[in-house]
Amino acid sequence: MTSVTIVTGGSRGIGAATARRLAAAGHDIAIGYRRDHTAAKAVLDDIQATGRRGLAVPADTTDPDQVQRLFDAAADLGPVTGLVNNAGITSPIGPFTELRTDDLRQVVDVNLIGYVLCAQQAARRMTHGGAIVNVSSAAATLGSPGEYIHYAAVKAATDTLTLGLAKELAPHGIRVNAVAPGIIRTDIHALSGVPDRPDSAAGRIPLGRAGEPDEVAAAIAWLLGPDASYTAGAVLRVAGGL
Numbered sequence: 269m270t271s272v273t274i275v276t277g278g279s280r281g282i283g284a285a286t287a288r289r290l291a292a293a294g295h296d297i298a299i300g301y302r303r304d305h306t307a308a309k310a311v312l313d314d315i316q317a318t319g320r321r322g323l324a325v326p327a328d329t330t331d332p333d334q335v336q337r338l339f340d341a342a343a344d345l346g347p348v349t350g351l352v353n354n355a356g357i358t359s360p361i362g363p364f365t366e367l368r369t370d371d372l373r374q375v376v377d378v379n380l381i382g383y384v385l386c387a388q389q390a391a392r393r394m395t396h397g398g399a400i401v402n403v404s405s406a407a408a409t410l411g412s413p414g415e416y417i418h419y420a421a422v423k424a425a426t427d428t429l430t431l432g433l434a435k436e437l438a439p440h441g442i443r444v445n446a447v448a449p450g451i452i453r454t455d456i457h458a459l460s461g462v463p464d465r466p467d468s469a470a471g472r473i474p475l476g477r478a479g480e481p482d483e484v485a486a487a488i489a490w491l492l493g494p495d496a497s498y499t500a501g502a503v504l505r506v507a508g509g510l
């Protein structure tokens with residue numbers, strides 16, 4: 269049976285690298301994204317260039333109706349067998365006392381509620397089994413002091429979500445795991461106000477450099493695939509030793 273995998277936030281960064289890698293590994297792919305149509309189209313072109321089928325669906329993962337539409341669209345490719353819960357945001361880096369309530373709510377909305385809504389759709393639809401990978405963060409165990417504690421706390425919730433879902437869904441043939449990236453070279457750092465963070469933080473990373481999106485994509489692809497058939501509830505750290 270063909271693997272049909274949904275990658276949320278598949279237009280840029282880790283999600284785009286994952287969509288490209290999974291297509292090369294033989295998955296048909298539906299990517300979700302929020303607003304960057306040009307970036308989504310470029311990823312879609314790359315998916316189709318591998319000979320796999322692809323869809324790019326604008327879908328804000330915080331909206332249950334849009335999530336449902338993403339899963340309905342993906343079903344046109346065949347029964348959905350994989351979900352990469354990846355669409356995520358940070359907020360401006362800074363001290364905890366400066367955190368704005370709007371930023372806090374948005375981080376919870378996208379990184380937690382969005383993941384839950386997508387996992388729920390996947391769990392309901394994967395009636396013949398499947399695999400879910402949640403993209404967490406090394407921040408979950410580091411706490412991100414002086415940067416974004418609220419984001420770290422939400423990523424810790426992602427790890428707990430992974431554990432609970434893994435146990436509840438394993439009897440239904442659905443494996444749930446997570447990856448916890450460290451500092452990866454994507455646009456997310458510019459959005460948090462520190463575009464050069466992958467280079468400026470390199471000195472405190474044991475491997476001495478930031479990671480590349482494809483290095484995270486490789487871990488996600490392994491967790492989704494048959495070589496991880498006995499792996500459930502794992503949080504695989506891809507953080508250069510951080």
Ligand code: NAP
Pocket residue numbers: 276277278279280281282283300301302303304305307327328329330354355356357358378382403404405406448449450451452453454455456457459
């Ligand atoms: P990125 O380059 O900023 O890309 C984010 C992606 O998510 C884009 O495709 C964006 O689509 C999409 N997105 C954002 N909000 C969305 C929403 N509400 N609904 C649907 N799509 C939405 O980010 P990234 O660095 O690849 O991060 C991906 C995941 O890895 C996130 O969960 C992040 O927390 C996690 N992570 C990243 C790092 C890192 O250092 N980069 C480290 C640890 C964990 P549009 O472009 O259309 O807005």
